[in-house]
Amino acid sequence: MSKKAITLMMTAGLVLSAAPHSVLADPPAVNENADQAFDNKIIKKISPDRLYDRVDLLSKAPREAGTQGEYDAVQYIKGEFESYGLDTELQPFTFQEWDGGSSSLMVNGSTFTDDVHSFNGSVNGSVEAAIEYVGLATTEEIPDSIKGKIALVERGSIPFYDKVQNVLDKGAAGVIMFNGPGQAGSHFGYTYEGQDIPAVAITREAGLSLVEQLQSEEVIANLTVEGAGTIDKTSYNVIATKKPHKNKDTGQIINIGAHHDSVANGPGANDDASGVSGVLELAKIMANTPTDTELRFITFGAEEKGLVGSYHYASTLSQNEVDRTAAHFQMDMIGSRDAGDLIMFTPDGNKNLVTDLGASAGARVAEVVEYGKLGRSDHVPFFERGIPAALFIHAPLEPWYHSPDDTIDKISKEKLTEVTKIVGAAVYQIARPDTPALERARVAPGPVHYEFDDRPL
Numbered sequence: 001m002s003k004k005a006i007t008l009m010m011t012a013g014l015v016l017s018a019a020p021h022s023v024l025a026d027p028p029a030v031n032e033n034a035d036q037a038f039d040n041k042i043i044k045k046i047s048p049d050r051l052y053d054r055v056d057l058l059s060k061a062p063r064e065a066g067t068q069g070e071y072d073a074v075q076y077i078k079g080e081f082e083s084y085g086l087d088t089e090l091q092p093f094t095f096q097e098w099d100g101g102s103s104s105l106m107v108n109g110s111t112f113t114d115d116v117h118s119f120n121g122s123v124n125g126s127v128e129a130a131i132e133y134v135g136l137a138t139t140e141e142i143p144d145s146i147k148g149k150i151a152l153v154e155r156g157s158i159p160f161y162d163k164v165q166n167v168l169d170k171g172a173a174g175v176i177m178f179n180g181p182g183q184a185g186s187h188f189g190y191t192y193e194g195q196d197i198p199a200v201a202i203t204r205e206a207g208l209s210l211v212e213q214l215q216s217e218e219v220i221a222n223l224t225v226e227g228a229g230t231i232d233k234t235s236y237n238v239i240a241t242k243k244p245h246k247n248k249d250t251g252q253i254i255n256i257g258a259h260h261d262s263v264a265n266g267p268g269a270n271d272d273a274s275g276v277s278g279v280l281e282l283a284k285i286m287a288n289t290p291t292d293t294e295l296r297f298i299t300f301g302a303e304e305k306g307l308v309g310s311y312h313y314a315s316t317l318s319q320n321e322v323d324r325t326a327a328h329f330q331m332d333m334i335g336s337r338d339a340g341d342l343i344m345f346t347p348d349g350n351k352n353l354v355t356d357l358g359a360s361a362g363a364r365v366a367e368v369v370e371y372g373k374l375g376r377s378d379h380v381p382f383f384e385r386g387i388p389a390a391l392f393i394h395a396p397l398e399p400w401y402h403s404p405d406d407t408i409d410k411i412s413k414e415k416l417t418e419v420t421k422i423v424g425a426a427v428y429q430i431a432r433p434d435t436p437a438l439e440r441a442r443v444a445p446g447p448v449h450y451e452f453d454d455r456p457l
C-alpha cells in the first residue's frame, strides 16, 4: 500500500485492523510522522516576533468600529494582505449606533450641575413639570398624582422597561433615574419602542440630593433631551483570498478569521489584535504554499457591536459557497499571558470538523486541545449557516478583558505562537495537496481523544 493511500485512510478516520507489512505495524505513528513533516512546512515559518510586533502596532489606539481608529487598522491589514500577494477586498457595511444627543436639566430655575445622560432610545423633547419621587417605580409604589409630572426613580430590582412603562401607564411626562447602591456614573438606561417619554440618567449622589430636597420643597424641573437618535456608521470586513492550485482544486474553501475592531475604551491588544496577527501570519506563510483548497483570510469589523461584520459577510455567501466551505477557524483573544489554556468553543457544544482538526493538530504541535460550548464571537454566523466553525480562545479570561489595560505588555509571544501553530497545522491538514477533499460532516484525521470542558470564563 502506498504512503498516500495510508494517509488517505487515516485522514478519513479509518482504523487499520491488519498490518500487512512492517510499514503498517504502527499506523498512527506512520500517520503522525507524515503529518508532522507537513505541519513543519507551516509551523517552522511562524515568527513569534512578527506575531508580537503586529499586535504592538495594532494596539497603539482603540479600533472601535466606525471610527478612524478602525479605518487605520483596516488599511494596515489590507496593505499587509496585498504585500503577501493575496487578492484583497474591503467589504463595507453599515450598522446603527445610538447617539444620545445632549440632555439638560434645570431645577427650580438653576442649571443642574451633575452629569445628565439620555437613556438609549429616549425620545427628544422638553418637559417642564414638578418632580415626584416614586422609589423603584414598581406598580405599587407609583401614586396617581404622578400624572403630568416628572418621575424621579431609583435604578434596581426591576428592568428599565418595567420602570418606564409603569410611570408611563400612570401618565408621567418625563423620567429622571438615579443610579443604584454601589453603582457609579450616569451612563445607563434604556427605553423601548413605544415608550415615548424623555428619560435621563443621573448619578446616585445627585438623585439622593433631589430626594432630600423634595422633602422640604416643591421642585419644578425643566428636562430636555435633544439630538438623540440612531446614526448610520460604516465598518469594513477585510477579505484576502488564496486560490488553490489550478490542477489540484478540491472545490473546498476554508476560512481563517479574527475581528479587528476593539471596544471604545480599550486598545484591544488581546481582543482581538492577537487574532488578527495570527490570521496575517498564516496568510503570509500560506500565500506561498501550494494548496488544493481555497483559503479565505478574513478580519471582521463591528464584532463588538454584535457580530455585525461576520453576520454581514455570512449573509453574502451563496448557498454554493456555503456548501463548499469545509471549515471556519476563528481566532479571538489568543495571546494573553494572564489567561488560561486554549479551548475550542462551538455554539452548540458539539464537536465538529474544526475541533477534530484542532485537537489533532494540537496533539502534534503542542497538546490535545479541549472543546466547550460558547457563542460570543464571529464563528456564530458561520455555524448558523451550517458550516463547521469553532472559536479558538484561552479561558478563564484575563482580568483586562474589555478594559483600557488590554495592552501589549500583557501579550505572550509563546501563547500567540502556539495557537497560530495549532490553527495553521489544522488548516494545512485539509488544504495540503496530498489529502483528499473532506465532506463537511465527516470526522477529521487522527485518532485523538479530546474532552468536553465546561470551563468558567
Ligand code: BES
Residues within 6 Å of the ligand: 271, 272, 303, 304, 305, 306, 307, 332, 333, 374, 375, 376, 377, 393, 397, 457
Ligand atoms: N472576544 C470576545 C468574545 C469572548 C469574550 C469570548 C469572553 C469568550 C469570553 C468578543 O470580542 C466579545 O466581547 N463579544 C461580545 C459579544 C458580542 C455579541 C458583542 C461579548 O461576549 O460580550
Ligand code: ZN
Residues within 6 Å of the ligand: 259, 271, 272, 303, 332, 333, 377
Ligand atoms: Zn473579541
